[in-house]
Amino acid sequence: MPDLFVIGGITDAMRARLETAFTIHMASDMDDPEAWLDANGAGIAHVATNGHDGVKRAYTDRLPDLRMISCYGVGYDAIDTDLCRERGVVLTHTPNVLNAEVAATTLLLMLMCYRNALHDEAHARSGAWERDGNAPLSRSAEGRKVGILGMGRIGQEIAHKLAPFDADISYHSRSKKDVPYTYVSDLKEMARDVEVLICITPGGPSTEKLVNAEVMEALGPEGLLINVSRGSVVDEAAMIDALQSGKLGMAGLDVFEQEPHIPDALKAMSNVVLLPHVGSATVETRAAMGSLVVDNLLKHLEDGGAISPVPECADMVT
Ligand code: NAP
Ligand code: 8YV
Numbered sequence: 001m002p003d004l005f006v007i008g009g010i011t012d013a014m015r016a017r018l019e020t021a022f023t024i025h026m027a028s029d030m031d032d033p034e035a036w037l038d039a040n041g042a043g044i045a046h047v048a049t050n051g052h053d054g055v056k057r058a059y060t061d062r063l064p065d066l067r068m069i070s071c072y073g074v075g076y077d078a079i080d081t082d083l084c085r086e087r088g089v090v091l092t093h094t095p096n097v098l099n100a101e102v103a104a105t106t107l108l109l110m111l112m113c114y115r116n117a118l119h120d121e122a123h124a125r126s127g128a129w130e131r132d133g134n135a136p137l138s139r140s141a142e143g144r145k146v147g148i149l150g151m152g153r154i155g156q157e158i159a160h161k162l163a164p165f166d167a168d169i170s171y172h173s174r175s176k177k178d179v180p181y182t183y184v185s186d187l188k189e190m191a192r193d194v195e196v197l198i199c200i201t202p203g204g205p206s207t208e209k210l211v212n213a214e215v216m217e218a219l220g221p222e223g224l225l226i227n228v229s230r231g232s233v234v235d236e237a238a239m240i241d242a243l244q245s246g247k248l249g250m251a252g253l254d255v256f257e258q259e260p261h262i263p264d265a266l267k268a269m270s271n272v273v274l275l276p277h278v279g280s281a282t283v284e285t286r287a288a289m290g291s292l293v294v295d296n297l298l299k300h301l302e303d304g305g306a307i308s309p310v311p312e313c314a315d316m317v318t
Contacts, residue, residue: 002301005037005063007049008072014048014290021301022046027059037062046070046297051093052259052277054078060087068306070296072289073280074098074153077203077230081312090317091310092296096153097288098280103157105279106198106228107165109252112273113224114141119270141165147194149187149210150201150229151177158198170194173201187211191218196226203230213238216248224250228279231257240265243272254279 004022018024025040027033037044041062049055051073060066060083071079071093084091112118116138122128123135143166148155151171159169159181170182172190177183184190187210191197197219201207211225211234219225225248227234236257242248244265254275256262266272280289292308299305306317 002046003040003044004046004048004297005041005044005059007047007055007059008053009050010048010072010293011286011290013287014294017294018048018297021298034058034062046300048072048293048297049079051075051078055080057083060089068092068297068300070293070300072293075202075230076310077232081310084313085316088316090300090306090313092293092306092308092313093310094289094292095308097292098285099154099157100161101282101285102154102200102228102279103161105254105275106158106200106226107161109226109228109254109273109275110196110198110224111141113226113250113252114139114144118273143167144196145170145194146196146198147171147184147190148181149173149190149197149199149233151179151181152200154228155198155200158200167196188215188218191215191223192220194219195222196224199225199227199229199233201229201233203232207233209233209235209238211235211239213242216242219248221246222249224252226252228254231255231259236263243269 001023003025004018005025007027030036037059043065044063045065045067047055047066047069049069049071051071055069066087066089068090069079074093074095076091076093079091081091120135146162146167146169148158148171151173156179162169170184170190172184172187199211213235216225216239239251240263243251250271252273255277259277262274266274296307299307309317
């Protein structure tokens with residue numbers, strides 16, 4: 001059977017299907033994966049990885065016959081697409097199957113922030129309600145002006161899920177989309193006009209620190225920043241300053257610059273809700289993502305094609 005080099009983990013369901021077609025080699029089981037690849041890398045055409053680990057250059061350099069990288073996750077900023085094209089390696093990812101989950105996580109963060117859910121839960125659980133009386137009033141999430149940075153697959157699903165909350169939605173991206181929301185060509189201008197700014201662009205150099213001190217100041221002392229994209233999209237140090245000084249009101253964060261590290265300053269703030277990058281992390285959605293990772297690998301084995309190549313590699317497969 002052909003070999004599959006796996007970076008990161010795979011679920012039991014993925015393993016069961018993959019084992020029917022591949023001999024699996026887990027980098028995580030190896031003392032020295034690079035030394036293992038030096039001895040065994042030639043001939044390996046398939047790699048499975050995820051959006052966090054990507055595939056480091058030390059691995060691709062040791063895989064001269066690499067033909068496909070199947071990534072568990074829609075974001076692929078950790079993988080060098082130029083190198084993939086140069087080397088004739090098809091990169092696939094897992095779009096769409098996680099849209100609803102990531103959008104639900106976004107709504108969860110927005111509701112937790114406005115409705116002060118962490119404080120209220122602690123108030124109930126700790127006995128403070130019985131001892132000290134009612135919890136202070138929170139703020140309503142209804143009818144808010146929401147700006148979405150990145151109106152792609154997930155951005156559109158977030159807008160859809162915001163409808164029952166009567167949100168007034170605008171968005172910013174590099175190009176105007178065919179959607180019934182107000183397009184704003186300037187991010188700072190949009191931030192100035194909204195109460196909530198939701199980041200859901202890809203990561204990587206083109207979006208690095210797009211949400212900078214000026215954008216956060218424009219969002220303002222009553223503003224809520226939600227980041228479910230990549231930590232790199234928001235200037236984390238500037239965000240901490242803005243939250244500490246009151247220039248920015250609140251933040252709901254699923255992603256961070258140096259995951260899994262979260263700065264202590266953020267952990268100490270009560271106007272911040274923190275999640276450990278769990279936007280898509282439900283059993284159901286991760287099963288769908290895993291299925292698509294395997295489908296792509298099996299398709300490539302069967303006829304050299306791919307089901308969900310990244311746009312940069314779309315012309316390389318049928
Ligand atoms: P998508 O369909 O490709 O949408 C991306 C959107 O971002 C598009 O509207 C694009 O429009 C916009 N965009 C790209 N570069 C931009 C820039 N420099 N400035 C402004 N807008 C820009 O991607 P998706 O499937 O919605 O996923 C988006 C991202 O969400 C992923 O890449 C990943 O990083 C993140 N994500 C996070 C989680 C989580 O667990 N927290 C889960 C899934 C995905 P234009 O090209 O017109 O600019
Ligand atoms: C996953 C994600 O946490 O799809 C993405 O881009 O960020 C998440 O769904 C991750 O990619 C799984 O490794």
